Amino acid sequence: MAPLRPTLSDLVRETGLSSATVDRVINNRQGVHPRTRDLVLTTAKRLGYLSEVEAPTVAESQLGRLRFSFLLPAGNNAFIAALRRQIEAQAAARPELDVRIETIEGFNPSSLARHLDQVPAGLDGLGLVALDHPLVREGLRRLAQRGVKVATLVSDVLTVPRVAYIGVDNRQAGRLAGYILGRFLVGRDAPKVAFFAGSRFYRGHEEREMGFRSVLAEDFPGVQVVAQCESMDDPDRAHAETQALLNVHPDLAAIYNAGAGNPGIARALGERDLSRRVVLIGHEATEGNKRLLLEGVLDAVIDQNPRVEAREALNALTMAARQESYAVVAPRLQVVFRENLPED
Numbered sequence: 226m227a228p229l230r231p232t233l234s235d236l237v238r239e240t241g242l243s244s245a246t247v248d249r250v251i252n253n254r255q256g257v258h259p260r261t262r263d264l265v266l267t268t269a270k271r272l273g274y275l276s277e278v279e280a281p282t283v284a285e286s287q288l289g290r291l292r293f294s295f296l297l298p299a300g301n302n303a304f305i306a307a308l309r310r311q312i313e314a315q316a317a318a319r320p321e322l323d324v325r326i327e328t329i330e331g332f333n334p335s336s337l338a339r340h341l342d343q344v345p346a347g348l349d350g351l352g353l354v355a356l357d358h359p360l361v362r363e364g365l366r367r368l369a370q371r372g373v374k375v376a377t378l379v380s381d382v383l384t385v386p387r388v389a390y391i392g393v394d395n396r397q398a399g400r401l402a403g404y405i406l407g408r409f410l411v412g413r414d415a416p417k418v419a420f421f422a423g424s425r426f427y428r429g430h431e432e433r434e435m436g437f438r439s440v441l442a443e444d445f446p447g448v449q450v451v452a453q454c455e456s457m458d459d460p461d462r463a464h465a466e467t468q469a470l471l472n473v474h475p476d477l478a479a480i481y482n483a484g485a486g487n488p489g490i491a492r493a494l495g496e497r498d499l500s501r502r503v504v505l506i507g508h509e510a511t512e513g514n515k516r517l518l519l520e521g522v523l524d525a526v527i528d529q530n531p532r533v534e535a536r537e538a539l540n541a542l543t544m545a546a547r548q549e550s551y552a553v554v555a556p557r558l559q560v561v562f563r564e565n566l567p568e569d
Contacts, residue, residue: 230273230274231272231273231274232274233247233248233251233274235272235274236251236265236268236269236272236274239268239272240264240265240268240540241539241540241541241543241544241551242261242264242265242544242549243549243550246261246265246549247265250262250265250266251265251269251274251275258547261547263320263321264319264321267320267321268319271318290320290321290322290323291321291322291323291349291350291542291543291546292323292325292347292348292349292350293316293322293323293324293325293348293349293350293351293352293539293542294324294325294326294327294344294348294350294351294352295309295312295324295325295326295327295351295352295353295378295538296327296328296329296337296340296341296351296352296353296354297309297326297327297328297329297353297354298328298329298330298331298332298354298458299328299329299330299331300331300458300459300485301458301459301460301485302331302423302458302484302485303485303509303511303512303513303514304379304485304508304509304511304529304531305354305379307511307531308378308379308531308534308535309326309328310531311531311532311534311535311536312324312326312352312535312538312539313326314535315532315535315536315539316539319539321543322539322543324539327340331354331424331457331458332356332423332424332426332457334356334358334359334360334361334426335360337353337355337356337358337360337361337364338358338360338361338363338364341361341364341365341367341368342364342367344368344371344373346371348373349373349374349542349546350373350374350375350376350388350542350543350545350546351368351373351374351375351376351542352375352376352377352378352391352538352542353375353376353377353378354377354378354379354380354427355377355380355381355382356380356382356424356426356427357380357381357382357383357426357427357428357431358426361382362382362384362385365382365385365386365387366385366386369385369386369387374388374542374545374546375387375388376388376389376390376391376538376541376542376545377389377390377391377392378390378391378392378534378538379391379392379429379534380392380395380427380428380429380430381395381428381429382428383428388541388542388545389537389538389541389545389551389553390553391534391537391538391541391553391556392429392529392534392555392556393529393555393556393557393558394555394558395428395429395430395432395433395436396432396433396435396436397436397558398432398433398436398508398527398529398558399432399433399434399435399436399437399438399439399440399483400436400437400439400440401436401527401558401560402433402436402437402481402483402506402508402527403436403437403438403439403440403441403445403481404440404444405506405524405525405560406418406437406441406448406479406481406504406506407440407441407444407445407448409479409504409506409524410445410448410478410479410504413478414447415447415448415449416447416448416449416478416479417449417451417474417476417477417478417479418441418448418449418450418451418477418478418479418480418481419450419451419452419453419454419470419474419477419479419480419481420434420437420438420450420452420453420454420480420481420483421453421454421455421456421463421466421480421481421482421483421484421486421490422434422453422454422455422456422483422484423455423456423457423458423483423484423485423486424455424457424458424484425455427484429483430483430484433483434453434483437481437483438450451474451477452470452473452474454466454467454470456482456484456485456486456489457486458484458485458486459485459486459489460485460486460487460488460489460492461489462486462489463482463486463487463488463489463490463493464489464490464492464493465489466489467480467489467490467493467494468493468496471493471497471499477499477503478502478503478504479503479504479505479506480503480504480505480506481506481507482505482506482507482508483508484508485508485509487505487507487513487514487517487523488513488517490505491505491517491520491522491523494522495522500520500521500522501521504524505517505522505523505524506523506524506525506526506527507523507525507526507527508526508527508528508529509526509527509528509529510526510528510559510561510566510567514526515566518561518562518563518566519563519566521563524562525560525561525562526560526561527558527559527560527561528558528559528560528561528567529556529557529558529559530556530557530559532569533554533556534556537553537554537555537556540553541553
């Protein structure tokens with residue numbers, strides 16, 4: 226069967242422009258900014274929508290390129306690494322964008338605020354995984370006053386002038402995790418559970434905890450949350466926190482980890498032969514988490530799609546820089562078990 230020919234809807238999705246704007250370019254109508262026209266025609270040729278379109282020369286494509294920067298937390302968080310790869314790959318396919326990515330200390334509000342103040346002049350947009358802290362909020366406000374468009378990724382910050390939040394509804398994600406965990410524990414007498422966060426400076430992790438506790442109180446009132454731990458998304462720290470937790474609560478029934486660090490938790494459970502007894506719910510279908518699911522250590526993960534988040538971040542910043550409206554497509558939450566592992 227011959228491959229389906231790309232449609233106008235494909236161009237709208239890939240460029241992040243409105244259907245009316247794309248239609249004007251394809252039909253060579255007036256009233257379109259040259260930079261927007263170049264984006265549509267370049268995308269059309271890349272997708273095979275228009276086979277005879279002349280691609281802009283290198284010199285032409287450099288004119289008016291939008292300059293974006295992304296600040297992502299350093300460390301060994303596999304989801305953040307996947308998000309970075311997606312941003313790099315998708316930005317490379319969009320000649321109208323000049324995208325740089327910097328990794329910084331992920332849990333230090335002072336460091337992040339300094340980086341915000343050091344954003345170079347002429348930058349059109351910034352995407353970041355932000356910490357919800359007064360220093361960071363003020364840094365984002367100063368950045369907006371300079372005319373830089375800001376999009377928050379994965380974890381939001383409210384009351385700051387951002388153009389979009391790109392990520393899942395984290396309170397809903399926490400409720401989903403709580404519901405799954407509660408169902409796993411049906412029949413156990415007053416089961417004890419623990420909540421792990423990467424950092425409480427991440428609003429997303431706080432929202433996951435709120436949702437988690439809410440659904441337990443509503444639907445599983447016999448479940449006891451006996452501990453709250455911070456792993457800083459570090460497997461070694463997660464391992465130490467789990468060991469200390471099990472020393473106090475050797476009869477622990479379950480752990481919900483709202484951040485990274487699942488390998489450390491799994492190692493601690495394995496060292497005490499508890500891998501099959503303690504229910505473990507985590508986030509993101511990374512390669513490491515897939516292995517833990519297959520081994521039966523992780524029982525389920527709540528997944529979000531880094532490809533969609535990278536695409537929507539680039540689209541939202543592009544449209545904001547062009548002073549055009551854009552409706553962000555929120556990534557969908559997916560529950561992943563060992564029986565429905567995704568391919569990517």
